[in-house]
Amino acid sequence: TGHHWGYGKEDGPSSWYKNYPVAEGNRQSPIDIVPNEASRDRDLGPLMINYDHCTSINISNNGHSVVVEFNDSDDRSVIKGGPLDNPYRLKQFHFHWGGKGHEGSEHTVSGKGFASELHLVHWNAVKYKTYGEASTAPDGLAVLGIFLETGDDHRWLHMITDVLYTVKYKGSITDFKGFNPKCLLPSSLHFWTYLGSLTTPPLHESVIWIVLKEPIEVSEKQLGMLRMLLFTEEEDNQKMRMENNFRPPQPLKGRRVRSSN
Numbered sequence: 001t002g003h004h005w006g007y008g009k010e011d012g013p014s015s016w017y018k019n020y021p022v023a024e025g026n027r028q029s030p031i032d033i034v035p036n037e038a039s040r041d042r043d044l045g046p047l048m049i050n051y052d053h054c055t056s057i058n059i060s061n062n063g064h065s066v067v068v069e070f071n072d073s074d075d076r077s078v079i080k081g082g083p084l085d086n087p088y089r090l091k092q093f094h095f096h097w098g099g100k101g102h103e104g105s106e107h108t109v110s111g112k113g114f115a116s117e118l119h120l121v122h123w124n125a126v127k128y129k130t131y132g133e134a135s136t137a138p139d140g141l142a143v144l145g146i147f148l149e150t151g152d153d154h155r156w157l158h159m160i161t162d163v164l165y166t167v168k169y170k171g172s173i174t175d176f177k178g179f180n181p182k183c184l185l186p187s188s189l190h191f192w193t194y195l196g197s198l199t200t201p202p203l204h205e206s207v208i209w210i211v212l213k214e215p216i217e218v219s220e221k222q223l224g225m226l227r228m229l230l231f232t233e234e235e236d237n238q239k240m241r242m243e244n245n246f247r248p249p250q251p252l253k254g255r256r257v258r259s260s261n
Ligand SMILES: Clc1ccc(Cc2nnn[n-]2)cc1
Pocket: 091, 092, 094, 119, 121, 143, 197, 198, 199, 200
């Protein structure tokens, strides 16, 4: 199966190019977003997020992050508008975060990192039959990125942090039904958008990135719950805390970042 990769010294982002040469490609993610270099594009319409009928299925620890999966067998939860020519179906969301007191977002804004970053992964089910097929196509995926900054408790994030103890170890999965991620959205849907890639191997250059400008606030306590997860399996006697699971910004290589109006 695929090569082993991680976020450690030996298997981390600076070594991924050895097994995944596209790591040095021309549309890699994340990037540092410089707001006053982003161009306002008049034909960028508003983002439309329709998660009303969406329901989560399960929550799991895949050894890289904590992931909530959704039923993507129909168009019950889609995003459209903004830079997108088709509706894109929600498949899963997951987080990237840092260590105690360290930043952990993947995108940065004028060099500033945030404590964490939530990614909602969607795929173009109009043009492609499966997520797998879409994940290798240049317009196959749309990932909605939302920054998390430390502040007050997030009233709905508790639904997730309260069950993290059930997925402490790599390979654990439990039922997680009825969670609607619209409760994790900030009040403004203003965004930056650019063409990029998955930020973990296989690093496919198949992502239309939509990064919301307004962060959501979560408490240090809630972030600390993410850090009690482990990269390692239950039977592994090495207990490696899951933290700093983020890829640093990659070269822009002449790409244009657009801003919503
Ligand atoms: Cl389905 C899937 C594939 C890759 C990743 C990793 C990632 N790529 N871009 N942001 N996160 C998350 C979910």
